Amino acid sequence: MSNLTKLEFVALDITGNNYLSWVLDAEIHLDAKGLGETIKEGNEESTQDKAKAMIFLRHHLHEGLKTEYLTVKDPQILWANLKERYDHQKTVILPKARYEWLNLRLQDFKSVSDYNSAMFRITSQLNLCGEKITDAEMLKKTYSTFHTNNVVLQTQYREKGFTKYSELISCLLVAEQNNELLMKNHESRPTGSAPFPEANVSLHNGQELKETHHANRSVRGRDRGRGRGRGRGYGYGREGQNLVATESNTRLKRGRPIGSKDKNPQKRKGAKINDGKIEEKMIIPGSPEETIDMTGKIVSEENQVPDNEEISID
Numbered sequence: 001m002s003n004l005t006k007l008e009f010v011a012l013d014i015t016g017n018n019y020l021s022w023v024l025d026a027e028i029h030l031d032a033k034g035l036g037e038t039i040k041e042g043n044e045e046s047t048q049d050k051a052k053a054m055i056f057l058r059h060h061l062h063e064g065l066k067t068e069y070l071t072v073k074d075p076q077i078l079w080a081n082l083k084e085r086y087d088h089q090k091t092v093i094l095p096k097a098r099y100e101w102l103n104l105r106l107q108d109f110k111s112v113s114d115y116n117s118a119m120f121r122i123t124s125q126l127n128l129c130g131e132k133i134t135d136a137e138m139l140k141k142t143y144s145t146f147h148t149n150n151v152v153l154q155t156q157y158r159e160k161g162f163t164k165y166s167e168l169i170s171c172l173l174v175a176e177q178n179n180e181l182l183m184k185n186h187e188s189r190p191t192g193s194a195p196f197p198e199a200n201v202s203l204h205n206g207q208e209l210k211e212t213h214h215a216n217r218s219v220r221g222r223d224r225g226r227g228r229g230r231g232r233g234y235g236y237g238r239e240g241q242n243l244v245a246t247e248s249n250t251r252l253k254r255g256r257p258i259g260s261k262d263k264n265p266q267k268r269k270g271a272k273i274n275d276g277k278i279e280e281k282m283i284i285p286g287s288p289e290e291t292i293d294m295t296g297k298i299v300s301e302e303n304q305v306p307d308n309e310e311i312s313i314d
Contacts, residue, residue, distance in 0.1 A: 007060060014062040016086035020093065020128040023083075026057065039079040050075055090129045097125040101133070105145035112172045115142075119165075138165035 009025040010018060030036045030053060038045045038053035045053075053075035058066055065082075072078045100122045109115040119141075123133040139162060146154040162168040 009060065011060045011062055012065060012082070012086075014064045016089055019082075019086035019089045020125075022060070024128070026060065030056065035075075038075045041076060041080070043076060054078065093125055094129040094131070097122055097129060098131075101126065101141075104141060106142055107145055107147040112169065112176045116169050116173075135163065135165045139168060142168060 008029055010022065012019060012022040027036065027039075030039065033052070033056070035045075035049055035053040035056070037043045038050050054073060057075055057078055058069075061069075069078055069081065072081065100118075104115075104118060104122060106112075106115050109118070119138065123138070126133055142165070143154055143158055157168060157171065160171075162171075
């Protein structure tokens with residue numbers, strides 16, 4: 001069954017691991033309530049005050065301990081029984097706390113705050129066990145456990161002449177925070193890598209887009225003709241490519257296209273001379289048996305002059 005009222009501090013565990021801290025909390029709260037004398041041996045407090053102190057102590061005990069001390073009604077007797085049962089925790093905690101104190105080093109911790117927490121935890125345990133650690137001892141421990149890379153820094157802190165551990169740890173915490181900010185600024189933009197101004201960034205992006213568009217146009221317009229005009233040349237685009245392909249097939253299958261010229265017509269097969277004029281066989285697509293002379297007349301195959309026949313000029 002859970003406690004009906006809220007606990008003012010952690011209840012004493014049945015194992016007694018938190019006995020030292022529980023004793024300290026219980027004494028402070030009893031004194032605040034005016035019931036501190038009820039747990040002292042030989043006290044003559046009223047029955048009402050003893051009952052109040054008993055209620056408070058039992059409220060901060062483990063359920064198992066409440067059952068074990070069910071018959072005890074005097075707070076001084078309950079206090080003495082708990083001390084006899086768990087006071088040996090000092091002899092258990094003290095050797096461990098001493099060992100941790102001897103091996104406590106600032107260089108073993110990732111941050112100053114972690115070292116500071118460990119320092120206060122260990123010194124608190126030593127104080128509970130009866131061994132008080134002074135500020136001078138804490139300062140000496142901190143100075144002597146700096147990392148070897150921070151020898152100069154350690155000397156500078158010594159020269160400041162701190163007399164309290166809290167003053168030294170405050171300076172260390174501020175320095176650590178500043179170092180973290182410097183590292184974050186460096187990692188966000190390494191040395192020499194200045195950001196582009198916003199206008200230059202826009203210009204840079206526009207130049208990239210322009211170059212990409214120019215490259216695409218170059219690839220698409222490789223089959224352009226070489227006409228004299230400024231307009232788009234022969235063979236531009238998909239329709240031009242199809243036209244070039246058709247013309248090439250016509251040239252390969254049926255001879256030279258209509259309107260083509262040759263600087264040396266006498267060497268070309270099918271050319272003849274008539275009255276000092278050059279007649280050329282022109283193949284019309286779709287009628288391979290007929291040709292056209294240079295005057296535009298259609299000449300049938302019977303009237304054509306064979307290639308190996310001599311031509312006489314009257």
